[in-house]
Amino acid sequence: MTSRATGALTGLAAAATAVAVAELAAVFTGPATAPLTAVGSTVIDHAPAIVVEFGIGVFGHYDKVALFTGVLLLLAGAAAAIGTAAVRPGRSWLAYLGLAGFAGVGLAAVLTRPGAAPTAALPTLLGAAVAAGLFRVAIARVVSDGSPIDPASAPDRDQPSRRSVVRALGWGLGAAVMVGASGRWLSNQRGVATARSAVELPQPVDPAAPVPAGADRDLPDLTPYVTGNDSFYRIDTALVVPRIDPATWRLRIHGRVRHPYELSFEELLARPMVARHITLACVSNEVGGELVGNASWLGVPVADLLAAAQPLPGADQVVSRASDGWTCGTPTEALTDGRDALLAVGMNGEPLPLEHGFPVRMVVPGLYGYVSACKWLTELELSSFDDFDAYWVRRGWSAQAPIKTQSRIDTPRRRAAAGVVTVAGVAWAQQRGIERVEVRVDGGPWQEATLADTVSADTWRQWWWRWEASPGEHTLTVRATDTTGQPQPADLAPPAPDGATGWHSVRIDVA
Numbered sequence: 470m471t472s473r474a475t476g477a478l479t480g481l482a483a484a485a486t487a488v489a490v491a492e493l494a495a496v497f498t499g500p501a502t503a504p505l506t507a508v509g510s511t512v513i514d515h516a517p518a519i520v521v522e523f524g525i526g527v528f529g530h531y532d533k534v535a536l537f538t539g540v541l542l543l544l545a546g547a548a549a550a551i552g553t554a555a556v557r558p559g560r561s562w563l564a565y566l567g568l569a570g571f572a573g574v575g576l577a578a579v580l581t582r583p584g585a586a587p588t589a590a591l592p593t594l595l596g597a598a599v600a601a602g603l604f605r606v607a608i609a610r611v612v613s614d615g616s617p618i619d620p621a622s623a624p625d626r627d628q629p630s631r632r633s634v635v636r637a638l639g640w641g642l643g644a645a646v647m648v649g650a651s652g653r654w655l656s657n658q659r660g661v662a663t664a665r666s667a668v669e670l671p672q673p674v675d676p677a678a679p680v681p682a683g684a685d686r687d688l689p690d691l692t693p694y695v696t697g698n699d700s701f702y703r704i705d706t707a708l709v710v711p712r713i714d715p716a717t718w719r720l721r722i723h724g725r726v727r728h729p730y731e732l733s734f735e736e737l738l739a740r741p742m743v744a745r746h747i748t749l750a751c752v753s754n755e756v757g758g759e760l761v762g763n764a765s766w767l768g769v770p771v772a773d774l775l776a777a778a779q780p781l782p783g784a785d786q787v788v789s790r791a792s793d794g795w796t797c798g799t800p801t802e803a804l805t806d807g808r809d810a811l812l813a814v815g816m817n818g819e820p821l822p823l824e825h826g827f828p829v830r831m832v833v834p835g836l837y838g839y840v841s842a843c844k845w846l847t848e849l850e851l852s853s854f855d856d857f858d859a860y861w862v863r864r865g866w867s868a869q870a871p872i873k874t875q876s877r878i879d880t881p882r883r884r885a886a887a888g889v890v891t892v893a894g895v896a897w898a899q900q901r902g903i904e905r906v907e908v909r910v911d912g913g914p915w916q917e918a919t920l921a922d923t924v925s926a927d928t929w930r931q932w933w934w935r936w937e938a939s940p941g942e943h944t945l946t947v948r949a950t951d952t953t954g955q956p957q958p959a960d961l962a963p964p965a966p967d968g969a970t971g972w973h974s975v976r977i978d979v980a
């Protein structure tokens with residue numbers, strides 16, 4: 470092995486050790502204090518909106534994995550390059566400089582995350598210190614500063630020593646990866662999951678309307694009326710799922726109010742609860758897309774909590790703030806006009822899953838998630854639209870974002886056998902409700918589909934239509950009409966800035 474390769478390996482091993490030690494330390498100081506995570510989160514928050522959307526669009530649910538992989542590859546490349554340069558005689562200072570540079574970036578990231586305590590610096594400092602130590606030992610074994618390295622001319626007895634160092638480095642690299650991964654796994658397992666399973670949800674004083682049998686036509690590829698928690702779409706900017714201990718969680722209600730106050734989780738649970746089926750939709754959902762789901766939510770009406778704070782005139786926006794610093798702004802009107810806007814603690818009969826906002830999130834029927842559905846909620850600030858732009862509004866999305874009427878074909882999607890085919894899907898227009906769904910084949914006349922039952926205007930509705938399919942290629946198109954009589958517009962619009970429009974079409978091979 471050449472000295473340059475040894476240098477690269479030393480650099481890699483040092484970087485891996487730094488990351489691994491930091492990940493392990495972050496088990497104790499909290500997942501957001503792992504420098505890798507903090508850097509990734511900072512990248513997400515400061516990346517131009519277009520890149521974040523591109524990331525979501527291209528990588529889908531894997532955008533976070535992609536970001537981690539990118540950061541890791543960059544780090545590995547730099548570490549190997551620095552190691553290669555630093556192994557040359559008299560150049561070991563390069564390694565320390567590089568390490569200090571990375572530690573500086575890591576420290577800057579962990580200390581500027583929302584709610585960071587000074588202890589957030591510990592994992593990075595510890596990781597850098599151990600890596601520096603390792604590098605010092607390794608480099609001393611491989612080179613003696615000042616004397617040129619040439620493996621060919623090196624004395625024979627030096628060879629086994631270098632080989633053993635290389636082997637040790639290889640093992641060290643492997644061990645570091647294992648340690649880092651288990652540190653990450655450990656901190657994912659720790660604490661909050663247990664606290665979540667200990668939560669006992671109260672019974673609602675105002676229970677959800679039972680789902681009528683006719684709401685769900687059990688077809689194999691048709692989206693079920695109620696989405697299971699495990700299959701519910703997830704969208705957020707959180708690189709690691711925030712872990713909030715319900716025992717220390719507090720909600721602050723403040724801003725333009727006469728009576729600011731705070732509430733513990735216990736106090737929230739003691740309030741009268743309602744349960745409602747509400748279909749949540751993401752503004753980034755493309756026509757025909759999957760970023761929409763329907764669940765039964767248990768929670769406290771937001772209006773009650775706001776009323777207790779006595780909002781002042783002019784407070785036309787309620788800013789929700791999450792533990793990770795994310796914000797959204799909801800019209801005060803939408804939270805007080807009598808619709809079922811909830812601070813939810815339960816989802817389909819369970820405490821909120823960690824990924825869906827445990828312990829408390831907001832759910833507002835009729836508004837896209839980015840202006841209403843704050844997860845890991847810690848603050849409600851009465852403000853005004855003039856005074857404050859929330860996270861996505863600052864990145865160019867509309868401040869006001871009511872959900873647009875949409876319909877989707879779930880089955881068939883590609884192929885069908887000639888004869889009678891059941892075309893089916895879902896349609897939604899929360900708050901207004903779906904009145905009619907129509908399907909057409911190859912641009913022919915619109916034909917009315919059958920609508921399934923629903924519990925309210927705030928959820929999607931399944932629909933189906935009997936198609937006499939003839940062999941060949943056909944295009945199926947669907948459109949919905951809401952109960953105000955407004956048909957879903959044909960004009961194609963992209964998700965930005967306030968939701969996609971257009972009809973969903975699928976091309977089917979009938980054989």
Ligand SMILES: Nc1nc2c(c(=O)[nH]1)N[C@H]1C(S)=C(S)[C@@H](COP(=O)(O)O)O[C@H]1N2
Pocket residue numbers: 701702703704705706707749750751752791792793795824825826837838839842843844845
């Ligand atoms: N804290 C936090 N809450 C958030 C977001 C976020 O990035 N951070 N994203 C919002 C968006 S854009 C949507 S569509 C919904 C998605 O909720 P879900 O992941 O439970 O489906 O959460 C909203 N709440």
Ligand SMILES: [Mo]
Pocket residue numbers: 704750751752753837838839
């Ligand atoms: Mo969203």
